[in-house]
Amino acid sequence: MSIIDDILSKTDMDEIRRETEENYRQYVNPFALRMFKNASLDIIEGKREGAAVWDISGQKYIDCVTGAGIFNVGRHNKEIVEGLKKALDTYDMGGWISIVRERGLLAKKLAEITPGNLKYSLFCCGGGEAIEVAIKLARGHTDKTEIICMENGYHGVTGFALPATGRDVYKQPFAPLTPGYRHVRYNDIGAVEEAITEETAAVLLEPIQGEGGIIPADDKYLRDLRELCTKNEILLVFDEVQTGFGRTGKMFCAEHSGVAPDIMVMAKSLSGGLYPLSCAVFTEEIAEFLMTHPFIIINSFGGTSLACLVALATIEYIEKNDLPGHAAKMGERFMAGLVALKGKYPNLVLDVRGKGLMLGMEFPEDSIGPRMAYQLKQNGVISIYTFNNPRIIRIMPTLVIDEKEVDFVLEAFDRSLSEIAKQEEKTAVR
């Protein structure tokens, strides 16, 4: 029996849990285990399907985190899984020194579905790595050094990406960081104007701040930003890692404003939730820098045959099933329910916002986000607060969620808010 057979054949759930927790305690991260257990989020995933995930004990949850947008096509999408299985009969990852047929096909497809003149693609494994590529391209192409990015933005925690992330707690222990990053207020065109210098290479932002608290950029702000960047010969870079592939009701969030960036970064759902892949897509003009500097990114695992096949199947599934349209429809249903809850709990819910199925609910204080996550778990829903703003609980289910499941989540929110309202009342009385 192989180790895989051995792992998959175990059926004693108590033993699996004991063994897994002990391995985490001893060899992975005991503090992470403690955090998961404290928050009652110590789910060991078993079956995964559609909008739901089951703990190994058989308890079903609607997944409203989805890895912050990894599983747009649903958990363990059967069509894509079958495609990957077929490919595995012949393929391995492919040698990185070879010309990869599937990479060419995927790059062509991305050029077709991305806005404006985006054309060339460089592939990596994670979102942060693709942000690094975008920043290197921006600096290389413009021969300038400064990157304007946003307060509370999140772009990853690796070398060139970390300084762009707009929150000190991620950065403080690791100074000195790569210099040349200036953070400005989000949705404030005047702040960007003031930050521009002769050294500005690019403006980098998420069209909806995810970890910052599900904050959509105003369409006018994005259009003004486009104009400002063009006028000053500055590149506009959109981080669509969380917002891409139908999440907001369009294939890419940029489409809502009609603004095309010069570089677009994508990851998460490009993987189909099955095989890691990220990429930066950019214009032909920017691609010229690669002729003289072809090695701005060297990696073993970016854009492998298997990853690109899965990405092509993922995009095919999204288009065939009109997931952006479905996300818009389910998003409307969610929003109507969330607005009603805001009316029902006016002291607890300050705001509900978002686009499509990238939604957030804002509370008056930091502690309520984590407490809501705890309560939602008791009511059959997995969710978590946004990492740069714990006052906001995110609602980012798969894009295959149906009406009944949306209603189930809304009921879980109602019950959870009711419990927290009782807790608050108790504290106030004391």
Next chain:
Amino acid sequence: MATGDEIWEALADFTDQCNNNKRLRKMQRDWTKVLHFKAVDTGDSFTMKVVEGEITKNDKGTVGTPDIIVETDSETMCDMFWGDINPTQKYLRGEIKVKGTQEDVMRIDVITAVIWPEV
């Protein structure tokens, strides 16, 4: 219900445990904060000053501008300082209220996780 003296005694013990734990002080070396603790049933309050991971001063009453305010009943506060409860679980169930950032809540949990890993 616990008296103010009992909480003060528990706080002193907690302080000794923290300051005598080299591993904890190293882990928390970049944490400098003022914490206010308020027992909502008795009205007792306390101030703890942490400088680079070391508790440098405790006061009865609230002193200075707090970075973090912890509110609970006197009994739970005593239990928290004696290590008889998991404060993060109480926090998530709304029995301990913390006003401050989520990072600071996690730092408080680190303290209890290191001193009382079994709780």
